[in-house]
Amino acid sequence: MLFNSYIFVFIFFPVCLLGYYGLLHGQRPQAAKLFLTFMSFWFYGYFNLSYLLIMVGSIAFNYLFHLLLSKKPDKKLMILAVAGDLSVLFYFKYFDFFLSTVNTVFQSSFALRGILLPLGISFFTFQQISFVVDTYRGEVRNCSLTDYALFVSFFPQLIAGPIVNHGEMLPQFHKAGQERVRWEQIAEGFGLFILGMAKKVLIADTFGAGADYGYDNIAFLGCMDAVLVIVFYALQLYFDFSGYCDMARGIGKMLGIEIPVNFDSPYKATDIVEFWKRWHITLNRFFTKYVYIPLGGNRKGAARMYLNLMIVFLLSGLWHGAGWNYIVWGAMHGVLYVVTRFWQKTFSGRKKARFKIMTILSQILLFAYVSIAWVYFRAKDIAQANSLLMVAFQGKMQKISLDLAECFQLDEFWYVIKILHLDNMAYSRYILMAVILAAGLYLAMAGPNAAQRMERVKYRAGSVFVLAVLMVWSILTFSGVSTFLYFNF
Amino acid sequence: MNKYKKWMMAIVLAVLTALLLEAAVVVYVDPFFQYHAPLPDFPYLVDNQINQNPGMATHMAYDSVILGSSMTVNFNTDWFEELMGLDTIKLNYSGAYPKDQANIMERIFHSDNQVETVFLGIDVMTCTGGVDETKYPIPDHLYDDVIWNDAAYLWNKDVFLNYILRPLADPDKTDLATVYQSWWTDEYYNIQWVMHNYENPDQIAKETAADAYLASVEANLSQNICPYIEQNPDTTFYVFFPPYSILYWNDVIKENHLRATMAEYQYIADRMLAYDNVRVFYFPDLEEIVTDLNNYADYTHYHRDINYYMTQCFADGTCEITDSEQMAAALARTGEMIARFDFEELFSVEW
Numbered sequence: 131m132l133f134n135s136y137i138f139v140f141i142f143f144p145v146c147l148l149g150y151y152g153l154l155h156g157q158r159p160q161a162a163k164l165f166l167t168f169m170s171f172w173f174y175g176y177f178n179l180s181y182l183l184i185m186v187g188s189i190a191f192n193y194l195f196h197l198l199l200s201k202k203p204d205k206k207l208m209i210l211a212v213a214g215d216l217s218v219l220f221y222f223k224y225f226d227f228f229l230s231t232v233n234t235v236f237q238s239s240f241a242l243r244g245i246l247l248p249l250g251i252s253f254f255t256f257q258q259i260s261f262v263v264d265t266y267r268g269e270v271r272n273c274s275l276t277d278y279a280l281f282v283s284f285f286p287q288l289i290a291g292p293i294v295n296h297g298e299m300l301p302q303f304h305k306a307g308q309e310r311v312r313w314e315q316i317a318e319g320f321g322l323f324i325l326g327m328a329k330k331v332l333i334a335d336t337f338g339a340g341a342d343y344g345y346d347n348i349a350f351l352g353c354m355d356a357v358l359v360i361v362f363y364a365l366q367l368y369f370d371f372s373g374y375c376d377m378a379r380g381i382g383k384m385l386g387i388e389i390p391v392n393f394d395s396p397y398k399a400t401d402i403v404e405f406w407k408r409w410h411i412t413l414n415r416f417f418t419k420y421v422y423i424p425l426g427g428n429r430k431g432a433a434r435m436y437l438n439l440m441i442v443f444l445l446s447g448l449w450h451g452a453g454w455n456y457i458v459w460g461a462m463h464g465v466l467y468v469v470t471r472f473w474q475k476t477f478s479g480r481k482k483a484r485f486k487i488m489t490i491l492s493q494i495l496l497f498a499y500v501s502i503a504w505v506y507f508r509a510k511d512i513a514q515a516n517s518l519l520m521v522a523f524q525g526k527m528q529k530i531s532l533d534l535a536e537c538f539q540l541d542e543f544w545y546v547i548k549i550l551h552l553d554n555m556a557y558s559r560y561i562l563m564a565v566i567l568a569a570g571l572y573l574a575m576a577g578p579n580a581a582q583r584m585e586r587v588k589y590r591a592g593s594v595f596v597l598a599v600l601m602v603w604s605i606l607t608f609s610g611v612s613t614f615l616y617f618n619f
Numbered sequence: 620m621n622k623y624k625k626w627m628m629a630i631v632l633a634v635l636t637a638l639l640l641e642a643a644v645v646v647y648v649d650p651f652f653q654y655h656a657p658l659p660d661f662p663y664l665v666d667n668q669i670n671q672n673p674g675m676a677t678h679m680a681y682d683s684v685i686l687g688s689s690m691t692v693n694f695n696t697d698w699f700e701e702l703m704g705l706d707t708i709k710l711n712y713s714g715a716y717p718k719d720q721a722n723i724m725e726r727i728f729h730s731d732n733q734v735e736t737v738f739l740g741i742d743v744m745t746c747t748g749g750v751d752e753t754k755y756p757i758p759d760h761l762y763d764d765v766i767w768n769d770a771a772y773l774w775n776k777d778v779f780l781n782y783i784l785r786p787l788a789d790p791d792k793t794d795l796a797t798v799y800q801s802w803w804t805d806e807y808y809n810i811q812w813v814m815h816n817y818e819n820p821d822q823i824a825k826e827t828a829a830d831a832y833l834a835s836v837e838a839n840l841s842q843n844i845c846p847y848i849e850q851n852p853d854t855t856f857y858v859f860f861p862p863y864s865i866l867y868w869n870d871v872i873k874e875n876h877l878r879a880t881m882a883e884y885q886y887i888a889d890r891m892l893a894y895d896n897v898r899v900f901y902f903p904d905l906e907e908i909v910t911d912l913n914n915y916a917d918y919t920h921y922h923r924d925i926n927y928y929m930t931q932c933f934a935d936g937t938c939e940i941t942d943s944e945q946m947a948a949a950l951a952r953t954g955e956m957i958a959r960f961d962f963e964e965l966f967s968v969e970w
Contacts, residue, residue, distance in 0.1 A: 136770035317623035320630065541780040545788065589626040598633035605638065609770075611670055611777035 131176040133323075133377045134331050136608060142173065143381070150385060151311065159307030163280050166385070170283035174250075181248040188218060189282050192258040193275055199265040200272055208266035212259050219255045222247050227452035250289035252449055254282050256416055261296050263420060270296050277303050286381040290374045292392035292412035302387050312386065318584050319383025321597055325580040326376025328600040331607045333573070334370035336566060337362045339537040345508065348518050352528035356521040358567075359534070363508045364501035365570045368397060371410070376580045391581065397500075397574040400492035402466045403474065405500065413449070417442045432475070439471065440464040450507065455515055459506040466499060493575065530560060538563040542603075642773040650782035651761060652678045653772060662790035664782055665798050669755055672710045673762045676726035681708040684727055686720055687740025689713035690861040692799045693923035694738075694930065702934040705736055709798055714754040716745045717843035722753070722762055724847040738857045738933065739844075743883050747832045750842045800923070803916040810912035814970035817866055817918055820873040827876035832883045840890050848894050857933050858891045859900035860884065862925065865910045866918035868957045877957075881950050888946040899940040900932060904952040910960055 131138050146169045153162035175182035195211035198204075220228075222245055229240045261281070264270045273281075273296070281299050344351060344359025351359065372393035382389035396409035406414050422442050428435040440461075447460020502519065509515035536559070543562055547553050552561055578586070587593050649655055650663060652674030657663055665671050676684075683705035685694050691711045699707040710727070712719045720739065727734060745754075760768040772778060786792075806812075848856055871880050884903075891897045908914055908928075914921050932938045940946045 136774065140770065313621050313623035313627070317627045320627050324630075541777065541785075544780070544785070548788075589622050591629075594626060594629045594633060598630050598637065601630070601634045602637045602641075603776075605634075605774050606641070606776040606779060609772075609775045609777075611667060611775065611781070 131173055133374065133381070134327055134604070134608060136605075137176075139605060142169070145169075147384060154307040154311075157307065160276065162306055163276055163303060166285075167276065167280045167283060170280065170285040170288060173285035174283065174288055177249050178246075184218075184222075184248050184251070185254060185283065188215070188254065188258065189279050191215075192262055192282075193278050195262050196265045196270075196273060196278065199262065203266050203268060205266065208262060211262045215255050215259050215262075219251060221245070222251055224448075224452045231454075253291050253293055254288065256293050256413075256449075257295070258282060260293075260416060260420060264296060270300070273300060284387075286378040286385075286387075287389055290371070290378070291410070292375060292378070292390050293416050294390060294412065295415075298390060299387070306386070309386070315386065316384050317589065318587075319380040319385075321380070321584045321587060321593070322383065322580055323377050323380030324597045324601045324604070325583060326373045326378075326380055327604045329369045329373030329376060329580065331373075331604040332600070333570060334366050334368075334373055335607070336538060336540065337366035337369065337570060340534060340563070341366050341508065343534055343537050345510075345514070345518070347533070348514065348521060351518075351521050351525065351531065351534075353522060353525035354527065355531045355534050356518055356525055358530065358563075359518065360501050360505055360522060361567070361571075364397075364497070364504050365567075365574055367504060367507070368393075368574055369570070372579070379581070393579070394581075395574070395579045397497055398493065398576070399496060400489055401474075401496060402463065402470050402499075405496060406463075406467065413446070417446060421445060432472075436468045436472070439468050443467060453511065455506045455509055455512050458512060458515075459503050462499075462503040462506065497575065530563075532559055535559045535563045538566050540566075638774060641779060644783060645773050645775075645778060648783050649674070650778060650786075651772060653761060653769070654678070656680070662786045662792035664786045664791070665793040665795065668710075668712045668799060670758060670761055672712065672723055673726045675708060676710055676723055677730045679708055681706050681732055682734060683707040683736040683738070684734060685709045685711060685738045685740075686715075686723060687711050687738070687861075688715045688742050688745065689801065689920060690742060691738070691740045691926075692801055693921075693926045695923070695926070696796045698927055698930040699738075702930055703736075707736075707738075708795065711740075711799060712754060713799075714745075715742075716748055716752050716754050717839040718749075718751055718753050721843035721847070722757060726762065728847060728851055734851070734854050736855050736857065738859070740859055740861050741887060742861065743832075743836075743880060743887070746836045746839050746883065746887065748835065748839070750835075750838050801916070801920065803920070805922075807916040808913060808922045811970055813864070813866070813912045813915050813917055814965070814968070819966060820870055822873050823875040825875065827874075827879040829878040829882045831876070831879045833886055836883055836886055837890075840887065845890065845894075848891075848897060852896050854896060856891075856894070856897045857900060858887075858897055859929065859933075860887075860903055861919075861929075862902035862905050862909050862921060863919040864912055864915045864921070865957070865960050865962075866912070866915075868909075868953075868960075869962055870918065872957065877954075881954065884950055885943070885946055888940060889943050892940070892942060892946070899946070900929070900938050901940050901946065901949045902929060902932075902938055904949050904956060905938070906956045909956065 131142060133139075146166070149165050149169070150162050153159075153165055171182055171186070174185060191214060192211060195207065195214075198207055199211075225245060226242045229242055232238055233240055261270065261278075277300055280303055281294075281296060284294075284299070287294055341359055341363040344355065344362065348356075375392040379389045379391070390412055392411050394408040394411065396405050399405035399408050422438055425438040425441060426434055427438060443460045443464030444457060445460070446463070447456040447458070450456050450459070505518055506512065506515045509518065539559070539562055547558065547561070552558050555561070646654055648658065648661055651671050656678045665675075683699060683703075685691050685696070685699075685707060688711065691709070692713060694709060696707040696709060699705045710723050712723070724737075727737075758771065760771050848854075868877075871877050884901075888899050888901070891899050903909065908921070908925060914925055916922070929938075940949060
């Protein structure tokens, strides 16, 4: 199930909180952890029962290797475990991509399998790889099966991360029930959950409607439409993914578990190196520890370091999705990252003259570059991405599409527009799009993020009102009424 | 109680109160008629077949119902009162597949209404699909009797804003006699408009086998239509074949499935004629109507005057088919009409 669903908000999570704290209150921490694991299995199995079997199999497989490696740290054994994990990931995520690539290169016609991708498989596979490797390295010993199963399946971070490591989670599981209930942490988590939900449901999905319209109608877009669509997707992705992570962190806090920060206002970054310290932080941490450093990191000279960085970004592209467009996306980030590192290394001794305007300009340029790269991330293939970019750079300069603006005509603002008589203005259909875009850009590029807002929140009536409104508004937005055009058969 | 606990509880309480109040308003007004009949004074907006039909079927009062695709949306239920003395409701689904008809019949025959008559328009092109296929995804929570999945109705921004607040702010009560009527106004019904928008398909060389459609039609009728006819012997089903324009038949010829289509018509008629409580009406051979594209807004959709004529036929039995031989003769007349029509001349004009 999803966090932004009725069953999660009204049934699953209240039951989870009551059951967990009930068991802790009864001095039964082991049962409380088992209960959380069971709830996590329910959470995951709700999508599809066969997904749950895959995850449980994966947990059993890796735990077995953990036991073996705990007794004897054998490199071959560790490689076998990692290879096993990657094979499963390859089969579910990359096998069809591999076949279609073979078909293209060798003009063959292997039938694609249409394999269903179990949700979150990339996340729980990476998490387990890190666990097995760290067991081999001696960084983790004798983890119980219940703790391990909870570590992998812990529902707040199961399907969309962050990619947590044992060092930050297992000690917290051990401490369950040993500390008093911290209401401050629970309250902060609740607020963060609401803000994350609002980011996802109210902001990301609104930009998503504009982005979807654009990608479905590239042939009808003018130059300005295409630029807007590119920006809409950049904002959608940020609010969606970071909103989900905020919800995950909020849920974790409500259960007394701190989940690491995964997004730290990445669009405030002024260069790509900083961007990757702020965007999907835990994935970068994983790649740094388990790919970049084992490849030699920066210890084998500058050229090798740049090569290692490119490898990491290409792998990151592939991790995000099975398609050449993701590899292009990874390469675009890799190239800029290498160039930036080279620049920083070469000119590091010079005195920096940072004017505010330069900082803002850097931020805007980086946002533009990252947004263009996201086109390859969102498009169904490279050709579609190229066609959107062609329209953006060479398309006809025409009035912004009314159909695109229509995606932002949220019903809740219909009354405001009517009351203010804005509907009679010449450009009235564009007002909401402009306002929502400006608000989205401000929140992403200049305003405090959800975590910062919760750190500063005053626990008074004002914040009660704002958060209650956001939560009700979000819940009412979980479902819409489908409308279809009934013109034809 | 510490301030954090108090703060959190205040939010929970505020949210629950707001959600309960909102849900109470939805239940009271019930714009999709899930819980009760319409309030007498509320200006209900009815414009969403998939979401509103099941509730209308369950909680409105009627003794006759019109089912079918967009071919049936231009019927006016007042005509049925006037010509046949029936209190009729329209529960059509544009683009409906047989499964869509089954879904709504399930609701109709589980309601408290004594349904005397069902007018069911059959579109042959939709009977060849899968038996469980619906035109659009069905919101299950509106088609079942369980309450626990009603959250998507009770706490739904669109329901609250568009079907409760907006009608209150800007009342324009839907007339159920003409509900779901096509957006095409009179000026769209002319040959110029129809031909300008019509795309003449390429000729397909290989002919579809005459019996190609029969298996799926048989399955669809057996699962989605016939059970309701059999289980409701006191209800009379007026099953009718709508009069698509001559361009529809041009499509059939170009796509090379004329014999298969004719066989399908015959099969459906034969299946229906086997029931005592079914009356079959065949309109595709009405040459004056079918060959005059000024009656249409596209290759199949006809003007509401044609709907009125069909209602008259239901009332006086014109165009009724009573046995298999009559159906075969009607199909033969249709074939002759197609053969007589000068398609070459029609397509020689730049519209």
